[in-house]
């Protein structure tokens with residue numbers, strides 16, 4: 001008689017897989033209404049958030065003090081905030097309705113005018129560099145067609161003084177912003193935008209392009225590959241990867257979910273996690289199959305966001321409308337013959353569910369085993 | 385022979401011989417007192433009663449009992465069993481006065497979160513660093529810095545004597561009295577400011593005027609330490625560097641060009657009200673950490689040695705004469721606070737992972753962490769030594785409490801020696817609340833100081849400076865050899 005249990009590979013216990021976040025460290029309080037999006041800045045000392053009150057806020061990560069805020073609108077929600085990668089600048093992209101803003105938050109007067117001015121100056125230079133290109137390009141000869149989007153300086157001096165430097169207007173509400181790792185390109189997704197649903201923006205040229213004129217299905221999210229010229233686009237049921245240089249379809253990934261809400265690419269580039277409104281979290285090994293390697297069903301409600309740790313720790317997290325976040329160990333092994341080891345580590349509870357909505361976004365600290373979440377209860381939280 | 389249990393016959397009780405000793409002359413038993421036979425079911429309270437009887441004290445003195453450098457927290461029976469000691473042996477037991485709880489004394493209210501505090505008294509660093517420093521007894525002062533950028537100087541009756549400009553400016557992160565008439569502050573303005581502080585005799589007002597701006601850091605200056613005899617300031621910045629500065633305008637080099645705020649160009653307009661304040665650069669500023677530096681301190685016994693702690697998990701030892709790092713210790717988590725326990729040659733490092741590591745910084749030390757203090761439920765962001773005891777310290781945490789530790793109150797566990805706090809100081813602003821607040825919401829402690837005269841002074845998100853009694857909390861008479869065996 002063989003004990004069937006003995007044939008299963010032994011999963012390590014969570015205790016052996018430390019460090020990972022285990023409890024709430026800081027509550028960032030100030031938003032009125034839901035917080036829709038949260039992002040840790042590349043230096044790991046600031047958090048940006050955006051929400052239903054139309055504001056974007058920047059917080060001190062360690063102490064929870066609000067350092068800066070701006071109101072971008074009154075009728076619509078800030079749906080997404082994302083920092084430009086790299087520690088040499090501090091540039092935030094934020095979307096409210098169909099408008100996208102590029103912001104260099106003017107955190108403190110002395111940083112603008114005094115000893116800390118360098119990073120602010122560099123950031124402003126990088127965002128403003130494209131004005132010249134855009135101007136000379138429109139002056140040089142007739143443009144072929146109407147540009148995909150206008151890049152303009154916000155008219156309001158209130159916004160300019162706060163550091164809101166560029167406004168880009170698209171056709172439909174923007175739900176996703178994804179930066180390329182070098183910070184020169186970023187993609188936006190407007191699910192209702194049809195031929196304009198996925199846009200790729202070039203920072204140094206203030207240029208918006210629409211690479212996917214015919215997309216099958218409603219676009220949900222998009223991401224750049226962490227190291228190769230590959231771009232992933234998720235529709236409700238399918239994630240497709242494209243070779244950007246050859247302009248061709250590479251793979252069609254079928255997670256088997258009915259409605260994909262979000263996905264993230266592993267820093268190694270060969271694995272994906274996918275979250276769905278039908279409560280599923282799926283791990284895809286792109287070398288292995290177009291079908292999921294693992295399907296994880298732990299949540300009682302929709303999963304809204306999934307995110308890999310980007311700084312070398314084998315961790316990933318999801319955020320759900322059931323009010324919880326779940327932390328997983330997810331170790332990718334270099335060996336093609338060996339599969340990733342995935343272990344659920346911790347359920348993080350604390351956000352309150354409001355009108356069926358729970359945790360709306362999650363992001364990781366760039367180095368530490370800490371994550372931050374955005375809640376429908378009006379708070380952001382640091383978990384460590 | 386007396387039996388402490390009211391004369392009951394010790395029928396089948398195990399008994400053990402205790403040799404009772406005290407190092408405090410006023411509570412010592414006569415020298416000739418030999419071993420005393422007691423029941424092993426006795427605990428601290430019964431032993432305290434016994435010794436008070438032997439001392440014939442008029443008013444009972446609460447006593448604590450130390451066996452092999454550890455406070456007795458169980459019955460003698462349990463102690464013997466836990467340590468594998470036979471009741472046949474004679475136990476040498478040292479007794480000391482029991483500590484006094486850190487009673488709440490007062491709170492001072494700010495308009496915004498209070499980030500930092502310091503004190504001025506005859507026993508504080510700034511009050512007694514030189515004989516003619518000018519400290520007048522009875523003129524104890526509290527200095528606080530706030531997230532709204534303002535500084536305040538208070539007297540002990542909670543009256544504000546001076547306040548810096550109150551408009552919203554970059555947050556203050558660290559404040560220190562340099563002398564009774566000089567103050568140092570630092571913060572999100574990336575600068576260190578030396579202020580002239582002058583009280584108007586006989587009135588309740590004083591002036592606070594910036595005297596020198598020290599520029600050279602490119603991100604917030606999280607912490608400043610002062611050494612008056614050598615006119616030095618040591619700084620820790622979020623830019624990863626540790627700076628050494630002179631408080632003498634004549635000694636400081638000019639500000640590095642990149643940090644001159646008066647450079648031409650419309651990007652850098654000058655609106656600061658420090659316009660007329662002289663500016664100086666650092667004697668040295670070295671980026672040695674890969675992340676935010678949380679604290680920098682001078683070695684207590686040698687101001688040419690410094691220590692810095694960082695979010696990058698490391699603790700570094702500096703030779704300040706050459707501005708070089710001579711030693712790096714790596715811990716398991718981000719370090720958010722640092723201070724020295726002077727007479728034990730130990731450093732206390734407060735962690736993002738809720739514990740305090742006691743670290744022996746001498747290069748000869750074989751283990752990185754001599755001891756771990758556990759009990760806080762959130763990041764430990766401030767530490768201060770007990771001014772009256774070598775073994776005491778207080779910590780401030782994002783869990784909304786300060787904890788008092790006697791490092792003799794510890795036990796050996798599988799991951800080394802672990803200490804537990806002897807007192808927890810809660811925020812008076814939420815007195816009576818039964819549930820602890822998740823994430824220290826609304827009550828996070830950001831800074832704490834411990835002064836012999838004034839007590840334990842803490843700064844918090846609750847917008848208050850809180851003062852608790854700090855005298856007599858620990859005894860100071862166990863040789864250190866016994867503490868860290």
Ligand SMILES: [Mg+2]
Nearest residue numbers: 285287336338
């Ligand atoms: Mg593989």
